[in-house]
Every structure is written in C-alpha cells, then in structure tokens.
Amino acid sequence: MTSEGSHDFARVRRIVKTDEFSSVFRLRPAQKTAHFVLYTRSNELPHARLGVVVAKRFAPRAVTRNTIKRVTRELFRVAQLPALDCIVRLARPVNAKTGPATTAALKAELRVEIARLFASQAPRAPKVVSP
Structure with missing residues (x-):
C-alpha cells in the first residue's frame, strides 16, 4: 500500500455482502x-461504496476480469461521488477467448x-444565477 490515503481501496469502501x-x-439501472x-x-x-461484477461468460480470461476491476476501482476513487452504493456490472462480452486478454x-x-x-x-x- 502507498502512504497516500487516496490510493487505497479499504474494505469500508466496498460492497461485499450478498444482501448489500x-x-x-x-433498483433500476442508473446508467x-x-x-x-x-x-x-x-x-x-x-462516503460512496463500490461493488464490481464481472462474469466469466463476458470476460473469459482472469486477466481481463482483473483489468476491468482495477480500472473500475481506480476511476471510482477519483470520481468523488456522494454517499452512494454503486455496482458496476459487465453486461456484454468485451473480447473473445481467441484474441489477446488485454x-x-x-x-x-x-x-x-x-x-x-x-x-x-x-x-x-x-x-450561478446573476442578478
């Protein structure tokens, strides 16, 4: 871990429980x-919390799934979101098993x-409304 607090992804910032x-x-998808x-x-x-769901059927290789999770967490950290629980779910295939993983x-x-x-x-x- 780095000494800068903004680069960590502590457990309190994650959605980890199934019921959460x-x-x-x-709820309906926001976007x-x-x-x-x-x-x-x-x-x-x-603070906001994040959950990431990357199904194996849409990203067959672990390298691809881990890349998606890493990029998602990185962008979440810098997004400065209000107090929300956010779940990002991969909904369509991003690449084939035959091509490069990333x-x-x-x-x-x-x-x-x-x-x-x-x-x-x-x-x-x-x-800002000007008079």
Whole structure:
C-alpha cells in the first residue's frame, strides 16, 4: 500500500455482502454504456461504496476480469461521488477467448465507458444565477 490515503481501496469502501448487492440490484439501472450497467442507491455512510461484477461468460480470461476491476476501482476513487452504493456490472462480452486478454485499446475503451458511468453520478456544480 502507498502512504497516500487516496490510493487505497479499504474494505469500508466496498460492497461485499450478498444482501448489500441484492438491495442495490433491486433498483433500476442508473446508467448504461455499451458494455456496462451502473446501479446506484443512496447510503447513510459518509462516503460512496463500490461493488464490481464481472462474469466469466463476458470476460473469459482472469486477466481481463482483473483489468476491468482495477480500472473500475481506480476511476471510482477519483470520481468523488456522494454517499452512494454503486455496482458496476459487465453486461456484454468485451473480447473473445481467441484474441489477446488485454490491450491498450481495450483499457482505453474501458476507461472511457466507466468514467462516463461515474460522471453521470458525480455531484453537479451549482448554477450561478446573476442578478
């Protein structure tokens, strides 16, 4: 772990229990992209929490699944979201088992999609109304 607190992903910032996942999944998706679905629910904590679901059928290789989780956590940390429980779920295949497990192009595409999901949930700056 690094000494900078902003780079860790402590257990309190994760959704880990099955019933916590279920309570967020019961709600309608907040946002969709080509490969991902974001589910959100407000929580009573002073910070946002994240859960990531990457099914083996949509990302057959462990390297790909781990890359998706790593990129998602990284973008979540920098997103500065309000007190929400967020679950990012891979909903469509990102690559085939025959091609490379990860590429720079795939990582870039994942970053764009996941950043778009989190940007939709970020608090908006208040509009300044001039007199």
